[in-house]
Amino acid sequence: MSSEPSGSKLFVQAEGATPSTSWNGEFFSKNCYSVNILTTGFRARGFLFSRVVGIHKFMDKILAICGGLLASSLVSANDNAINFHVSQAMPPHFELAVAHKPLTEVLKAIADTTGIVIHIADEPKNSVTATCNVADAKQLFDCLLEAKADLVFRYGQVGPVAKRAQVLEEVWVVRTYGDTDSHDGIQILPPVAEQKPDSSPMMQMLAAIDTGKLLTQAQANDPESRANAIATLAVQPAKNDPAIRKTVAAALADQSAEVRAQAVFALAKYDDAEAADGLATALQDSDASVRLMVVDSADNHQALLQQALDDSDEAVRAAAASKLETLASQ
Amino acid sequence: MKKTTLLLAAVAAFTALGQAKMANAHDITGSLGSAATAVDYYQVHCYDDGSGPTAHLYVAVINKSTNTPKVSVQAIRDNTATNTTDAVNGNATYSPGIYQPGTDGFFYLTVDKTGAGVANYSLQYHCQTSDQQHNGTDIFQLINQ
Structure with missing residues (x-):
């Protein structure tokens, strides 16, 4: 089990716990510009989640992904062999360099920097070494995990109607595999009515x-x-x-x-x-x-x-x- | 004279290119019944199939019948509409193409004519991105008269 500090976007489920989607009702935002989320964590038998107190807006983090509203030109996380940068450009550009670090730590750096909420169904034992220079968030996960994990992606939509774009908002790392396995991710597209x-x-x-x-x-x-x-x-x-x-x-x-x-x-x-x-x-x-x-x-x-x-x-x-x-x- | 001939040849070449360019567009063939009031009505669904988000719907119409009223198509999205008419019946040239602006979603096409008499027509239609790439395009006929 790992304990995450307040405000973290990485949620690690305790071993043996049942996968949970406890934030569904409130968290599944429709777009980056109208997200007001009350997220409370709790400690219960078999589960451990981060605790975030109070009503807060994710706009700053999510708009970083939307591109263009951050004060600094780069958002980055450097943690002694995890080198991760997100450019301000739209669409954002992701650079990751990591050597022999636990996957959980790398995912935490990504989650905390980008605002993408990442769920891990079990605490992976893998350590990773990766160099990624990609144009979108999904490619980042593909690069980092090298198709050795079952992934679920959830997208939201951002921007005015005339220029609406999809952004990755949430990722589930359902299961990780060894070197001999490879699996494709499953993408959940935004629930836009006009898709059908x-x-x-x-x-x-x-x-x-x-x-x-x-x-x-x-x-x-x-x-x-x-x-x-x-x-x-x-x-x-x-x-x-x-x-x-x-x-x-x-x-x-x-x-x-x-x-x-x-x-x-x-x-x-x-x-x-x-x-x-x-x-x-x-x-x-x-x-x-x-x-x-x-x-x-x-x-x-x-x-x-x-x-x-x-x-x-x-x-x-x-x-x-x-x-x-x-x-x-x- | 020579310059005129060259110019006409160039125009013909570009026209052919224009037709060829749209050969990959979706085509649908229909008929408007003999009544002057006959209208066909379609729903076109534009979506990002990986090529990018929709910027507009391209439409053109051709009346394949001779000695019939002129055929027009109107493309409608939200509160705006655009019209194009095939000025010459029975030839091989489509009406001028129109670009109805709109993002991923639903457009509507109305096909009508200027008077009584059966008119067989074809529509060229395609959803396109801002840089003219074809993207997801599905059509469904709502009214057939």
């Missing part, structure tokens, strides 16, 4: 629409209302709902060509044999606008597109040719 298309503002708005009302609207007397309902159901995140699927299938036989066309658009969102069969049937529709929608929606159905080259309608033939040309060029 389903979480875009538009998709969130669509998901918030009452599906039940859409299903009811799909039975409306007015064909335009029915078409709009089917069109909206087509892009619902919950399109695999059996009720939606059933409604779409029924709409393929609607008396309105506009409704049938939107049903084709919806059907094409399903990637299964039943949908393919439905599209093939719709390609025989009496209305050219429905057949055109089949072609327009059949991005990867080359057989359907080939078949559409013989359509009686010039616009359908032209659309099929255009699609095939695009597919051929990709």
Whole structure:
């Protein structure tokens, strides 16, 4: 077990203790500029953490990483054979030179200098010798540990929206290995909503629409209302709902060509044999606008597109040719 | 005359280069139905795939149909929009490309036309970094008319 002075960013877990994420709720900041953290350590059976008293802002340390707001041009730690510098430039540049020092001490120097919180699941017995001159924090760990450790990285985001950048905020050294082992780190990217298309503002708005009302609207007397309902159901995140699927299938036989066309658009969102069969049937529709929608929606159905080259309608033939040309060029 | 010929050859060469430069852009082909009110609407997701953060979305449109209304595309991000129109139907030249500013996230494209009649079009679109490097680009059609 090791005892860390107040304010340290290095947390060493006692041997045999269960890994803990006790700071999750408060510590996982969204960006460097809005971090106000109350961190209290505690001593309990099997666990030993550093003790940091009071509410404090990490801005000074974290902005050092963000680059440009430190008074001095370099932030460094020198500890009798641990030579570690972080340049002020954005992105920051890291220089490390260490010879035969315990890994824990080296990680402490990095943690205390950069503000990156480092967790070690077990106290490594390794001593390290390394010379690193790298452009980002993750490379620093890769260099220091030479892929001989299981690592987890957590990134935050900094800067204004127009120039947002990722910064490494927290690292877990889950396990270290001997010379014959090598393992890749696992990166946890910042939980940015727009990383997933389903979480875009538009998709969130669509998901918030009452599906039940859409299903009811799909039975409306007015064909335009029915078409709009089917069109909206087509892009619902919950399109695999059996009720939606059933409604779409029924709409393929609607008396309105506009409704049938939107049903084709919806059907094409399903990637299964039943949908393919439905599209093939719709390609025989009496209305050219429905057949055109089949072609327009059949991005990867080359057989359907080939078949559409013989359509009686010039616009359908032209659309099929255009699609095939695009597919051929990709 | 000779200078004009050389100039035209140079313009043609640069135009070809411009087209070739965008050959690696994403392409999507669609059709606007016969109704004058037909609109297609897309969501484009731009993200850093390792090439760097997004600075803008590049878009251009071409109307592959002849004897049809002109086709335009509007690129929308937050509270700003930019438009480009294919001035000549049925030729091999895309509309002027537009660069809609915006960071990693979602852009929206609206494709429309100036009147009735089916129009088959293609869009070239790509998310790019500040130094014009292509980065992560995904598209999803929200409205198909």
